[in-house]
Amino acid sequence: MQNPLAQISEVTYNAASQCFEAVVTLHIGSALVHIASAFHAPMNTSFKIISGGLTRIALRDMENGNALLSRRVARAATRYEQETPRWKTQLSGQRAA
16 A cells, blocks of 8 residues: 555544554545554653654554544535525516526
């Protein structure tokens, strides 16, 4: 599997389990996949290492089928045009059909 584009939500440190936690969003084709991820590391670890670890663990868990995830397929918005109510056309001085 190619590495999809990944975005990491707000990273928090869980002192009880001594790990960094975040939701990693993977852009796979036209779908967005949100995966809960936890990376065990000391609190003074650099963000580059933390973000790489969170992303790597999210990808691994998704491939193994162990991920807590949600999927959302991107769709084009549809627009519905409604007919103008008769009373509105009468207010503007136009004749109603």
